[in-house]
Amino acid sequence: MSDQQPVIKCDSVYKIFGKNAEKMLQDANGKVVAAEFQKAGCVVGVNNASFEVNKGEMLVVMGLSGSGKSTLLRCISRLTDATAGNIYIEGEDLISMSDKELIELRRNKMGMVFQSFALLPHKTVLENIAFPLQVKGNSTKDSIKRAKDMVDLVGLTGRENYFPRQLSGGQQQRVGIARSLAVEPDIWFLDEPFSALDPLIRKEMQDEFLRLQGVLNKTILFVTHDFDEALRLADRIAIMKDGIIEQLDTPANIVLNPETEYVRKFTEDVPREKVLKIKSVMEPVGDETDFSDLRVSEDALIETVAEAVLGDPKSVPVLNANDDIVGVVHSSKVIHVLFGENSTLESNA
Amino acid sequence: MNFINYLSERPKLTQLGIVLIVFFILMSMTGLYHDLIVERHLFAKSVVKGEIQSSVGFAESMSMILNWQLPPQLVRIPELTFYHPVINTSATYVLIALLVTAGLLYKSFAESVNKSQWLRVNWFQIISKGFVGIIVGLLFIPTLYNWFFGEVTRSTFWEIPFMLQDFSQYLIFEFWQTPVYDPEIEDYEDYGRVRLFTRAIGVTLLFLINLVRELLIGGFETVVSLANVFSDQSGWDWLNENKDKWYSSVPAIPWTVLTAGAFILGYKLQGVGLSILAGFSCIYLAVFGQWEPAMQTLSFVLVAAPVSCLSGVIWGVLAYKSRTVERVITPLLLIAQTFPHFAYLVPVIVFFGIGDHAGAVATIIFATPPMIRLTLLGLKRVSPEVSDAGRMSGCRNYQLMFKVLIPTARRDILIGVNQVIMQCLAMAVIASFIGAMGLGFNLLLALNQLRVGQALELGICIVLIAVVLDKLSLAWADKQTDYFADLSFVERNKTALLFVAVFFAAILFAWFGNWVFADTAKGINYFYLIPHNKGITTEPFWQAGVDYMVSNWRAGIKIFNTWLLVEVLMPMKASFLAMPAIATFVLTMGIGYIIGGIRSAIVVGLFMLFIALTPWWERALITMYMLTFAVIVSVVIGTIVGAICVQNKRATKFILLVCDTFQTFPSFIYLIPVIMLFGVTDTSVLIAVIVYAVIPPTRYTVEGLRNVPESLLDAGDMSGVTKLQRMFKIEFPLAFPHIMLGVNQCVVFALFMVIIGAFIGTEDLGQEIMQQLFSGGNIGSGLMLGLCVAFIGLAMDHLIQTWAEKRKTLLGLS
Ligand SMILES: Nc1ncnc2c1ncn2[C@@H]1O[C@H](COP(=O)(O)OP(=O)(O)OP(=O)(O)O)[C@@H](O)[C@H]1O
Numbered sequence A: 001m002s003d004q005q006p007v008i009k010c011d012s013v014y015k016i017f018g019k020n021a022e023k024m025l026q027d028a029n030g031k032v033v034a035a036e037f038q039k040a041g042c043v044v045g046v047n048n049a050s051f052e053v054n055k056g057e058m059l060v061v062m063g064l065s066g067s068g069k070s071t072l073l074r075c076i077s078r079l080t081d082a083t084a085g086n087i088y089i090e091g092e093d094l095i096s097m098s099d100k101e102l103i104e105l106r107r108n109k110m111g112m113v114f115q116s117f118a119l120l121p122h123k124t125v126l127e128n129i130a131f132p133l134q135v136k137g138n139s140t141k142d143s144i145k146r147a148k149d150m151v152d153l154v155g156l157t158g159r160e161n162y163f164p165r166q167l168s169g170g171q172q173q174r175v176g177i178a179r180s181l182a183v184e185p186d187i188w189f190l191d192e193p194f195s196a197l198d199p200l201i202r203k204e205m206q207d208e209f210l211r212l213q214g215v216l217n218k219t220i221l222f223v224t225h226d227f228d229e230a231l232r233l234a235d236r237i238a239i240m241k242d243g244i245i246e247q248l249d250t251p252a253n254i255v256l257n258p259e260t261e262y263v264r265k266f267t268e269d270v271p272r273e274k275v276l277k278i279k280s281v282m283e284p285v286g287d288e289t290d291f292s293d294l295r296v297s298e299d300a301l302i303e304t305v306a307e308a309v310l311g312d313p314k315s316v317p318v319l320n321a322n323d324d325i326v327g328v329v330h331s332s333k334v335i336h337v338l339f340g341e342n343s344t345l346e347s348n349a
Numbered sequence B: 001m002n003f004i005n006y007l008s009e010r011p012k013l014t015q016l017g018i019v020l021i022v023f024f025i026l027m028s029m030t031g032l033y034h035d036l037i038v039e040r041h042l043f044a045k046s047v048v049k050g051e052i053q054s055s056v057g058f059a060e061s062m063s064m065i066l067n068w069q070l071p072p073q074l075v076r077i078p079e080l081t082f083y084h085p086v087i088n089t090s091a092t093y094v095l096i097a098l099l100v101t102a103g104l105l106y107k108s109f110a111e112s113v114n115k116s117q118w119l120r121v122n123w124f125q126i127i128s129k130g131f132v133g134i135i136v137g138l139l140f141i142p143t144l145y146n147w148f149f150g151e152v153t154r155s156t157f158w159e160i161p162f163m164l165q166d167f168s169q170y171l172i173f174e175f176w177q178t179p180v181y182d183p184e185i186e187d188y189e190d191y192g193r194v195r196l197f198t199r200a201i202g203v204t205l206l207f208l209i210n211l212v213r214e215l216l217i218g219g220f221e222t223v224v225s226l227a228n229v230f231s232d233q234s235g236w237d238w239l240n241e242n243k244d245k246w247y248s249s250v251p252a253i254p255w256t257v258l259t260a261g262a263f264i265l266g267y268k269l270q271g272v273g274l275s276i277l278a279g280f281s282c283i284y285l286a287v288f289g290q291w292e293p294a295m296q297t298l299s300f301v302l303v304a305a306p307v308s309c310l311s312g313v314i315w316g317v318l319a320y321k322s323r324t325v326e327r328v329i330t331p332l333l334l335i336a337q338t339f340p341h342f343a344y345l346v347p348v349i350v351f352f353g354i355g356d357h358a359g360a361v362a363t364i365i366f367a368t369p370p371m372i373r374l375t376l377l378g379l380k381r382v383s384p385e386v387s388d389a390g391r392m393s394g395c396r397n398y399q400l401m402f403k404v405l406i407p408t409a410r411r412d413i414l415i416g417v418n419q420v421i422m423q424c425l426a427m428a429v430i431a432s433f434i435g436a437m438g439l440g441f442n443l444l445l446a447l448n449q450l451r452v453g454q455a456l457e458l459g460i461c462i463v464l465i466a467v468v469l470d471k472l473s474l475a476w477a478d479k480q481t482d483y484f485a486d487l488s489f490v491e492r493n494k495t496a497l498l499f500v501a502v503f504f505a506a507i508l509f510a511w512f513g514n515w516v517f518a519d520t521a522k523g524i525n526y527f528y529l530i531p532h533n534k535g536i537t538t539e540p541f542w543q544a545g546v547d548y549m550v551s552n553w554r555a556g557i558k559i560f561n562t563w564l565l566v567e568v569l570m571p572m573k574a575s576f577l578a579m580p581a582i583a584t585f586v587l588t589m590g591i592g593y594i595i596g597g598i599r600s601a602i603v604v605g606l607f608m609l610f611i612a613l614t615p616w617w618e619r620a621l622i623t624m625y626m627l628t629f630a631v632i633v634s635v636v637i638g639t640i641v642g643a644i645c646v647q648n649k650r651a652t653k654f655i656l657l658v659c660d661t662f663q664t665f666p667s668f669i670y671l672i673p674v675i676m677l678f679g680v681t682d683t684s685v686l687i688a689v690i691v692y693a694v695i696p697p698t699r700y701t702v703e704g705l706r707n708v709p710e711s712l713l714d715a716g717d718m719s720g721v722t723k724l725q726r727m728f729k730i731e732f733p734l735a736f737p738h739i740m741l742g743v744n745q746c747v748v749f750a751l752f753m754v755i756i757g758a759f760i761g762t763e764d765l766g767q768e769i770m771q772q773l774f775s776g777g778n779i780g781s782g783l784m785l786g787l788c789v790a791f792i793g794l795a796m797d798h799l800i801q802t803w804a805e806k807r808k809t810l811l812g813l814s
């Protein structure tokens, strides 16, 4: 069971702000309509969220401002108490945990990165990173040593003794990331970590983040309102609106098979090549033998290999994870994805 | 028709016009003004004849005050015939008010969704509403009723001071008694626990102050009294027996040690600049022969300031944690901002008696509110993400508070510490009225002897102590630890070692002093301690200056003074006193309405109503007259001086420095020169007030004008405005909200000073407070009078703030 058990499991989680929230929720009998609650002076933060996140998976939560992304994250980290519903972290019931257990959980299993960095202004880079360790009761020497490793990991070597105010936004967020990783958490929460950064730095930080994730392979809950970012990073994407999770699926499915009108609108302008993998446009190997020398992986995004495939007049063989040829891809199909009508495309991803 | 169009485009102006017209109609209906003008003519005549002179000189009255007597000009508060709002009590009113309250509560209950939880959620509301209901029923409604319809008897409201007084007496002597062994009568006696409690606080504070004091200037009492805790009276007996022996008293630390310590500490905490400031301040204290009183004051501050800071932070944290505490504390903090110093003293002498400890208690009560306010503000300003980050790092509650929230709120908390130090030293003089020793007491003595020069030197001592403590505490808070330095023991503790070395060197030095100064006449060892008033002094210089002024300017000043009194101040006072209450309400509430709508009108109205219901309405009018005059003059002078100085960088710097110095200067100092020149008249009070209150408008004008965005000025220059146009069309409008803050501060400063002006001899609320203070203290009257003053300040504060806010939003600056 231990392998199959989801790391995070939410079961009809509600979070409603306002005075008589609990009572109103009971009366509503599970059918929460945001507009009605609004009239009664309540704000719906999260509305009936149920999902699971598996080990090593990255779930990106998306939605417009005020759609309840942060609130969902805060419920799962129990920074706020959910109004109703159950949350399990590695099978343990989060809601019924005592304060003591909760603190233990946070000290050992959780890390969080914040949109506005949330560094402690009176501590240096090194002290900020060592802070969770010191709070835990580790000796100053050990904490500082570990913090130094983290500084190296995020590439801030040489700036250990700077104060947050002396760093650029990108550097501050690196400190935030290092701090959240200092206790070697299993679960990593990131709430719009790159939103406050300008586009160039953001790209750089995303690359950095992917590199780190490649090394660390954590279970991640990532909040963003930037769809490109979500596509770059996500294993699965959850799209929220007014507290409701409209759809939770792989990037390709979200783009190709939107379940609701809202998601369709949301994904309308997304370029297909950014979400589709070669797998979805490849054809079975026919009788032709005149293959190109080029090889592409079936999991590669079309965007990343399009140029090479288009530059090649012949069909390009597609490889699976074991380097076996499982199909071919023609430049005509790629052109179709890049420039053709979106709606005609069928998905088999 | 043109005129009507003009008005309809300017609704505010129209409203103002209506308010003023109604006001003047009401004014002219009483005819009181005429009577008072007649009185003025009599006054003018007697001035010309030379009949008006203060019956007792300032020097005499000061010494009387210091001996706990009231000088005649203070006792004789002229009777004013005036229509007091009066009522009698009736249980019916209470019943009506309670019914209304019950109705409101029932409405809230009926509307609530979760009925079973209602009591638990709203308990605070229920209690507070019930309380307000009783107060309203008991006091306001009957008073109002009788004000309009009733006959003239005493008002219930007037009974409050006596009720409070009785209650406090009950609290001290009778409430919750316990037998305590009294060694004098060798028997048990019943004591109120409250008294025991306050006494315990007093003794603890006294012990702490003495401990610090005797460390600094020698003595042995603390150690003996500490020994007494373990072995009854024997310590004192021993001390008395061995009075003349050298070991019966701990010698003081030589002043050189402390001075060197100040140099080292300053250097360690910040660098050469602070080191020089701290060191030379100590040298000043020593060389001018003020070392002993300075150390007495210092010991007092070193106890009071940390206690204030600590309790301020504690209350701030509690208010942050609990909504209930916050809701109770917020109005108290607001009142504390404008509550006059003296009014604090009345309850303190009742509960704590007289002495250093009482002074310390008063200082602590006075200095804590700003700390609470700033702590709360700072904690609230911590971004929620930072506290979330702390919680996600696995902080326990206390770790979150002490390692995340408080350090993050550090800036505001430090400003609080700074405020506390300033307040403590501001209280240094006032606390000496209830027995605190030190510079303040000596300053009063110097004032008493009309020794301007000495008072000035003492004032500078207080300023220096304030500035040095302030800078040291800031530097200390800014200090950071360095994790990388891998230093040896000697290197890490080199400052401490240096200090130890200096310590012994200085003691040796002081010892040598015994020989060096052995043959001088008085046998004073200057290396050890420069006794009080045995140092150098600049007094003759100042004295000569004052003498010159008095002998050469007096005649001219007298003409000016008479003119001012007869032509300006008397008529102004007369018109204030001639205002029927209803006219005052129309004016203030009307202006409130124009500035901030119905809400402001009600707020201001309630403040005024409170004052109107007390027995001191006409006293408050006199306070308001002085306040109005002083504020207008101060603001005019302040803005003009500020606007001129800001034209030049060096002048700007200079004027800011002057502002800083004058602000820390003990306000009493301003009283002497004016009283020598202008005698015991309103002019003296007002000039002292203006000198003090002109500081904030000047400072804020300078700051406001300096911070006008450069780009806007450039834009102005590009469109070719002249220098004057630029000033009036761009700079002033943009700086206006900031200048208004200065005006606001000006009101507070002026109010404080007007109350202190009671020492010169006024007829206003301040005088009433003095009466309470020196007649042994009726707590109720003291508190109510304090509230009256505070409410005047708060009403002004509310109006000015609202106006400034509106302007700010209009300009898009907020
Ligand atoms: N403490 C609170 N009290 C009341 N309402 C709240 C509180 N916190 C959030 N809300 C409301 O809950 C809703 C969801 O807020 P949330 O912060 O989760 O949005 P978000 O998706 O993270 O938006 P953003 O992208 O701007 O961060 C919003 O309507 C917000 O006003």
Ligand SMILES: [Mg+2]
Pocket (backbone or CB within 6 Å): A069, A070, A071, A191, A192
């Ligand atoms: Mg958010």
